[in-house]
Structure formats: C-alpha cells, structure tokens
C-alpha cells in the first residue's frame with residue numbers, strides 16, 4: 242500500500258469514527274413533543290411516563306418495551322434540565338394527586354404555564370460499537386408540558402387579522418357557538434369600526450368574547466377557541482394585546498383602515514399578540530423535536546357530537562402543519578432536527594372495553610388521515626394506537642341473559658358510588674352527519690383508582706415507549 246493511500250484510509254477511518262461519535266451524542270438526546278388539546282391527557286401522560294420509568298421499570302410492567310424485556314434498563318431519574326428559564330414539571334405534586342398518602346386520589350390539575358422536565362435513562366446497549374466501548378449508555382429525554390389552549394394559537398402564525406376574522410366570525414353564527422355568542426354579537430353591533438378608538442368599549446366587548454370562550458371551553462369540547470391565552474392568560478390577563486376579538490370580515494378592507502380607529506387598534510393588537518406571544522412560544526418551545534406523540538381524547542369529542550369531532554380533527558390536522566417533519570438523516574439532525582416518528586394516541590381507552598380498542602384506533606386514524614398521508618409521503622413513520630396513560634377502570638365480565646357483557650368498573654368522576662357499566666362501542670371511522678346515532682354517544686369519565694401499592698396502571702404505555710424510544714435505546 243502506498244503512503245498516500247494509507248494516509249487517505251486513515252483519514253477516512255478517523256472521519257468515520259468522529260461521525261459515529263457525533264451520531265452517538267445526537268442519539269443520546271431525544272426531545273419529545275407531547276402534543277394535545279386541553280384535557281387530552283398530556284400532564285397525566287408525562288406523570289405516568291416518569292413513574293413507570295423511574296419506579297415501575299420492569300419487564301412485567303412494561304413487557305413490550307425492549308429495553309425492559311431484555312433487562313437492559315439500569316435506572317432512570319429526573320435530572321437538571323437545560324432550559325433554565327422554564328419552571329420544572331412538578332412531578333411530585335402530580336404524583337401525589339394520583340397516589341395520595343391519605344384521602345381519595347384525584348387527577349393532576351390542568352396546566353397553567355409552560356414547564357419542562359429532563360429524564361436520564363441509563364441502559365445497557367444491545368450490541369455494537371456503543372456496547373463495546375461503554376457498557377452503559379445514557380439517553381436524555383426532554384419533555385415540555387404546557388396548557389393545551391396555547392397550542393390552539395399556532396395556526397394564527399400564518400394569518401392576518403382579516404384572515405383570522407374570516408375563519409372565526411362565521412363560526413359564531415353557527416351551531417353550537419350561536420347558543421352562547423348572542424351577547425357578544427349584540428355588543429359588536431354597537432361598535433363602529435371606523436370611529437376613533439374607544440378603549441373602554443373595546444375592553445368591554447373583549448371581556449364578553451373572553452367569557453364566551455371560557456363558557457365554550459367549560460361546556461363543550463370545541464377545539465377552535467382562539468386566542469388561546471384568553472382561556473389560560475398566565476400573566477397576560479388584562480394586557481391590551483389580549484383585548485381583541487373577531488369582527489365580520491366583510492367590514493375589513495385592509496387598504497381603507499382609518500388610522501386611530503377601533504379597527505386599526507384591533508389589527509394592531511392582533512399583530513402584537515401573534516408577534517409577541519405566539520411566535521416566541523413557538524420559536525422557543527416548538528421547534529427541534531425528534532419524536533412526537535399526539536394525544537387525542539376521541540371519546541369526549543364523540544360525546545359532544547358530530548361538529549365537535551369534526552372540528553377536533555380539523556384543528557389537529559392544522560396544528561401538525563407547524564412542526565418540522567422529515568426523514569432525519571445525520572446532517573439534517575445536526576442542523577435542523579426533524580420529527581421522524583409520530584404516534585397518534587387515542588387516549589383514555591380504559592373508558593371502553595378492551596375489545597373496542599381497535600375501533601377507537603381506527604377512528605382516530607380516519608380523523609388524522611389527511612395529514613398522516615402527507616407525512617408518510619415525506620418519510621415520517623406514523624402509528625396509531627388506543628392507550629391509557631393511567632387506567633382508572635377495571636374490566637368486568639357480566640353475565641346477562643345467556644350473554645357475557647364486557648363491562649368496566651370504576652368510580653365515575655364527581656360521583657360517590659362505584660359502577661359496573663357497559664360502555665358503548667365507538668365507531669371505527671368518522672361518521673357523516675346522517676350516520677350519527679340519534680341518541681349520540683355517552684362515554685363516562687372516571688376518577689383515578691386508589692392504588693394502595695403505590696403503583697400506577699396503564700394500557701399500552703409500553704408499546705408507546707417502544708415506538709417512541711425503542712430504537713434510541715437499542
């Protein structure tokens with residue numbers, strides 16, 4: 242071998258090892274996007290994930306998670322996070338709600354501000370280079386939790402005030418919003434958009450709009466409620482940039498906006514909201530994910546009816562457009578990390594009997610079909626599953642007139658008595674309006690089970706972990 246070809250070969254091999262080392266360090270960090278509308282179960286999911294990885298991490302509890310089944314998991318713990326400005330996810334508090342030392346268990350509270358958590362998962366590599374040099378490896382998993390309402394604002398990033406009005410205003414005239422929008426719409430009629438700004442009147446109408454949104458959030462599972470900060474203002478309550486609302490787009494001619502008018506102020510506030518609230522939230526927290534779980538509470542949406550389920554599906558499809566996806570080759574990951582695997586999870590599957598889990602997953606699949614088709618085309622791996630982060634019911638078989646009924650047993654939320662109940666079967670695809678059953682659907686919600694052994698139970702959380710993290714822990 243000539244000295245040049247030897248040098249070339251050596252250089253190549255050094256370059257190769259450097260690349261592998263970099264690959265390894267990239268592989269050792271995963272940023273997981275836990276995505277879902279308010280009430281979809283993000284906080285419960287994160288709490289369950291931490292609990293099962295830290296103190297219930299064995300092959301009996303998580304048999305479909307390879308690193309557990311192969312006894313390669315050494316230990317997982319919560320470690321200091323990198324983002325120093327963001328509060329830490331209050332795991333002890335969430336866990337204490339679910340597994341209190343005394344008293345009844347309760348669900349963790351709805352999230353009011355952004356928070357984050359880093360887990361270090363120490364494991365034994367299955368084989369290969371990493372196993373050879375270092376018998377133990379550590380995967381760092383970063384997760385953020387946030388009020389689901391804030392997510393609803395992401396589509397506003399691409400809209401002007403008039404486009405936003407075009408989308409939002411007509412909704413207020415339709416069922417089911419029209420039942421609650423009258424007061425706001427009447428007040429709006431009193432507003433002359435071209436008159437000189439009347440701050441008091443704008444604040445009054447904005448307050449009516451806000452209380453209408455808060456009412457809709459409480460009484461319906463409607464997903465398109467914007468701006469999200471009106472529902473969960475954090476420290477923005479009362480700030481002028483939150484005092485805007487949609488008006489009929491017919492009245493807006495952008496080239497004819499009178500300076501200093503009510504309309505000019507609404508546009509200014511909308512733009513400031515998008516620029517100073519939505520954009521920073523998106524830029525700081527919604528980029529650079531590697532993996533994504535989209536939690537969907539399909540059963541509650543079914544309870545609310547056809548329009549709600551359809552709206553939820555359209556909002557989820559819209560939201561997905563705001564994450565970066567694609568095959569994540571080595572160089573791409575270095576400069577622009579992309580989500581290369583998504584899991585659509587029909588959450589709270591413990592509210593139906595196990596034999597209908599498949600229907601639930603198929604229904605969710607049909608709800609996200611449009612977007613998932615695009616993503617698959619771009620090389621993203623997609624899976625849909627019915628799961629439950631925290632199981633609040635037990636299966637019960639009940640004999641009835643020679644038949645065996647697959648019931649569930651639990652304590653319905655806000656009730657005193659435990660109940661054995663036969664849940665309805667969810668449809669296995671999106672139904673159109675004519676196919677919707679006249680009596681609708683009624684799935685119950687349950688309080689968390691008391692667990693004297695301090696162990697949480699799940700449905701398919703191990704499949705979820707394997708899908709999202711399995712290859713990173715190989």
Ligand SMILES: Nc1nc2c(ncn2[C@@H]2O[C@H](COP(=O)(O)OP(=O)(O)OP(=O)(O)O)[C@@H](O)[C@H]2O)c(=O)[nH]1
Pocket residue numbers: 277278279280281282283284285286348349350351352353387388389390588589590591592628629630631632633634686687
């Ligand atoms: N049965 C069952 N109920 C669940 C599960 N996860 C969540 N829930 C129910 O859904 C509610 C909302 O769950 P959260 O985890 O607070 O939802 P979130 O997505 O964090 O909601 P926000 O913080 O408002 O964005 C809980 O209070 C429970 O009633 C689950 O795995 N099983």
Ligand SMILES: [Mg+2]
Pocket residue numbers: 283284285350351352386387388389
């Ligand atoms: Mg939450």
